[in-house]
Every structure is written in structure tokens, then in C-alpha cells.
Amino acid sequence: MVVDKINIASPLCCVLPMYDSKHSSYATEEDSNDLNHATKHKRANAMLMNSASAHDLRCLQVEKEKQDPESPRGTIEACLNRCSISSSEDPPQNKEAIENADADVGCKNHRASSNWGKFFKLWKRRSVKRLSSFPPLSCAPVISKRNKNADPNVDDLNLHDIYDFQSSLHSFSINDLEIATDYFNPENIIGRGGYAEVYQGILPEGKLIAVKRLTKGTPDEQTAEFLSELGIIAHVDHPNTAKFIGCCTESGMYLVFRLSPLGSLGTLLHGPSKDKLTWSRRYKVALGTADGLMYLHEGCQRRIIHRDIKADNILLTEDFQPQICDFGLAKWLPKQLTHHNVSKFEGTFGYFAPEYFMHGIVDEKTDVFSFGVLLLELITGHAALDESQQSLVLWARPLLEKKEIKQLVDPSLGGEYDRDELNRLTSTASLCIEQSSLLRPRMSQVVELLSGQQGFVVTPREEKRKMMQRTYSEELLDSIEYNSTRHLRDLDHIREVALAS
Numbered sequence: 001m002v003v004d005k006i007n008i009a010s011p012l013c014c015v016l017p018m019y020d021s022k023h024s025s026y027a028t029e030e031d032s033n034d035l036n037h038a039t040k041h042k043r044a045n046a047m048l049m050n051s052a053s054a055h056d057l058r059c060l061q062v063e064k065e066k067q068d069p070e071s072p073r074g075t076i077e078a079c080l081n082r083c084s085i086s087s088s089e090d091p092p093q094n095k096e097a098i099e100n101a102d103a104d105v106g107c108k109n110h111r112a113s114s115n116w117g118k119f120f121k122l123w124k125r126r127s128v129k130r131l132s133s134f135p136p137l138s139c140a141p142v143i144s145k146r147n148k149n150a151d152p153n154v155d156d157l158n159l160h161d162i163y164d165f166q167s168s169l170h171s172f173s174i175n176d177l178e179i180a181t182d183y184f185n186p187e188n189i190i191g192r193g194g195y196a197e198v199y200q201g202i203l204p205e206g207k208l209i210a211v212k213r214l215t216k217g218t219p220d221e222q223t224a225e226f227l228s229e230l231g232i233i234a235h236v237d238h239p240n241t242a243k244f245i246g247c248c249t250e251s252g253m254y255l256v257f258r259l260s261p262l263g264s265l266g267t268l269l270h271g272p273s274k275d276k277l278t279w280s281r282r283y284k285v286a287l288g289t290a291d292g293l294m295y296l297h298e299g300c301q302r303r304i305i306h307r308d309i310k311a312d313n314i315l316l317t318e319d320f321q322p323q324i325c326d327f328g329l330a331k332w333l334p335k336q337l338t339h340h341n342v343s344k345f346e347g348t349f350g351y352f353a354p355e356y357f358m359h360g361i362v363d364e365k366t367d368v369f370s371f372g373v374l375l376l377e378l379i380t381g382h383a384a385l386d387e388s389q390q391s392l393v394l395w396a397r398p399l400l401e402k403k404e405i406k407q408l409v410d411p412s413l414g415g416e417y418d419r420d421e422l423n424r425l426t427s428t429a430s431l432c433i434e435q436s437s438l439l440r441p442r443m444s445q446v447v448e449l450l451s452g453q454q455g456f457v458v459t460p461r462e463e464k465r466k467m468m469q470r471t472y473s474e475e476l477l478d479s480i481e482y483n484s485t486r487h488l489r490d491l492d493h494i495r496e497v498a499l500a501s
């Protein structure tokens, strides 16, 4: 479909220099690998001043990414190429070209690759399926009487693709989504973020969905945000990541996910249904989230840094299986890059690692810090920042150091917890929130620590240091040992920025 292609292709080339689009920071992103560490931050600032050269660099980077079939941009480009080839009349001599374009997608994640292919094909032949009926599910969203007139006999080929979420992505029409959500009835809103409203809905065959409708910003910004998240989630496939079903670009930008019936961990932990979060469920959430994050960091084709790990971005299935969602800020780091630099702070206060705030450094260890804050939330039941903007990390750290664990535990648990599991969670949390990223474990080590397989918690600091592989942020911070005064000053600074923004 020509309109779709224009919508997608143009921001790819002009509006969105990188798939990391929630940020306007791309013009200052520091991707050069051979730069001296000490000059990197200065260089980023200099690039800010010189937008022309930054733009040139980004253009070069964009071109490079387009050639790289494993990058989100490369994948989209390949699919778009394939679409333009196949949208012509597909004469026999073009068949080979189509096959080559298929191969060019080159994503080693087979499912993702075929999903993209299917997605773009479906996008071109938009489904106009109307819903036929709504099963009387107790948890079903509000459905308008307008749906009564839906024709049960109307069908088209594309409907079959909806039936199997596991193996296909679907291009929804706006009509599909309107009917599923009762015309975006406000009663069906189940979540609001900084960028989107999320509606619950139901598909004709009874599948419950969550429709993320991008609401913030200009159409170009929404397209950029949409492509950013799409470029990552379409490649992600793990039991502990949100299940992406498809999307819609008609009358706005929409991402469609399988509904997580319990909503987010944040809503549960800091809402009236907190009692549902028994200790064993909290422990399960900690383990599952660690697994999901390990997969993003170490199990994907490239390292994915989520950049916004927090309780509100952990969805829960009916059996309390956690699923990491909201990949709008996520960064897909090429292998050769030790880290990524940003100059605009995005994410959530209370979860920022010090090196991110101080130097704009993004790598796996910044996610590990946020995960440590999440563990503290699970243990204590406190929010990362309370109403008076007090930091959970600052409150909990002295108690962790003095091993006053009982004082940390959420009183609403009524003393019902497993001592060993609690010890594992607290000792892992204190490692994850180390000021120096060097002392934080990698997610694979976190998984071992949480499940009681690794014993390095008890080894001396120097030993731990040797056991962990260094990243750029580790090297930098190794030379800047934060003391508590410095840390407090940082936090004051963070607060100032937060209040000013």
C-alpha cells in the first residue's frame, strides 16, 4: 500500500536518524569507537554545538545501518525494498530479486524475519475484517452496541493470520481496533504513559489485546516513536518480554500486544491489590524479569539496552509471569560499541544509574542498576521515588550495608517470606545498585545469584572486580570512585533537572 510505504520510509530516511527515536538526542550520539575515553563527553558536547557535523555523522550512520541486515533499520529497509519489488507486477524475471530481498533481510532470528515479511505484505493488503461476535468473557472490555451490526459472514484471507499470534504479525485496520476497543472508549483505558494511552480490547475470536495508541508529539514524532519501538519488539521473542501482535498506521500510530491481564507490576505493587503480591510471586517476578533482561543483553542478535526498566514496565500474566514491555527507549548496540552516549535524559527518575546521569553513558550496566532498584521495590514495597521525591536507593543502601534486612522488608507481607530467597534478593540488589558500574554484576550473573547458583557475593570486592568483564562505563567509573557526598550532590542535581523539566 503506497500510503503506508510513504509513511514509513520517509521518517526512516529523514525524520529518524536512528531507531532510538524517543530522544531528540540522536544528533549528539557518540558512536565512534576509537575515541579516547576522557574526550568522549567533551566531544559529545562539541557535537551539540555543531549540528551540521553531527547531522553528517548521523547520515553516515543511517546509511551504514541501512546496509546492515541485522539492524532494525536494515530489516525495515530490506522489507520495504521487498515490498516495492513485489508491489510491481512481479514479472517472472523479478522472482529472483524478490527471493534475494528475502534473503537480504538476513535476520538470524527466523521468526522475526518471517514476521517482518508477513507484516509488510499484510500491510500492503490491509485487512478489512469486521468483528463477528464477542464471547461473554468476564474480563472482556466494554463493547458498544454498535458492534451488534457487525456482519458475521464478512471474512477475508488475512483473518487467519490473527489466529496465531506466535507466528505472525498482523496489520490491523483502524476499524479493527475501533471495534475491538469500543471506539477507544475511555472506560477501556488500562494504562497511560508519557507517550501513549493503552486500551484493552478484544478480537473476534476472543483474544484479549492491549492497544497502545501513540498520543504525544507531532505526527513525525509519533512515527519516529512508533518505528523505534517496532524496530526492537519485532525482533524480541522471549517468555519474559511483552507479546507483540501487530500494528496499525491508519489515523495515527498503534501497537497491538497481547493483554497482560494483571496489568503492570507498578499498578499492583503500589495500588490497592498489593496483597496479591505474596513473597513467592515477588520472587518469581524478580527471577523472570532477570531472565528477560539477560535475554535482551546477552541472548539477542545484538545487545539490547532497555533503558527504562521499572515496575510500570513489567507486565504480569495471569500466573504472575513478568513480561518486560515499553521498548520505546531501547537501544540496539552494535557489537563493536562498548557503550552509547546520549545527552538528553530520558527514562524515569529514581532508576537512573549515576554514570547515565553524569556522563550520558548507556550500556548493560545502566539497566542492571535500574533492575537493582526494581528488586528493592519488590522487597520493600516502596516506590523508587516517594511522594516527597525521596530516593529508595538512598534509604535502602545504609540498611543493606548494615545488613538490617528485616527493616527493609515490606510490612504488608506480614513476615511471610522465605529467608534464603530474601537474602538472595537483598544481596543481589545491593550489588546491582553499586555506584561503580564495575562492581555491578552482568545480568547472567544476576540470574545465577538470584537462583542461588553463584557464590561470588561472599568473595572480597577485589575478587569480584576481577571476575566481571569491563565495559566502557566500568572503566570510566573505576577512576571516579564516587563517595557518598558526591552521590548526594548528584542526586540534588538530578532533582534540580527533574524540577526544571
Ligand SMILES: Nc1ncnc2c1ncn2[C@@H]1O[C@H](COP(=O)(O)OP(=O)(O)OP(=O)(O)O)[C@@H](O)[C@H]1O
Pocket: 190, 191, 192, 193, 194, 195, 196, 197, 198, 210, 212, 242, 257, 258, 259, 260, 261, 263, 264, 267, 308, 312, 313, 315, 325, 326, 328
Ligand atoms: N500488554 C499490556 N497489557 C496490559 N497492560 C498494558 C500492556 N501494555 C501496556 N500496559 C499498561 O499501559 C501502561 C503504559 O504502557 P507503556 O509503558 O508501553 O506506555 P509509554 O507511554 O511508552 O510509557 P512510558 O511513559 O513509561 O514510556 C503500562 O504501565 C501498563 O500499565
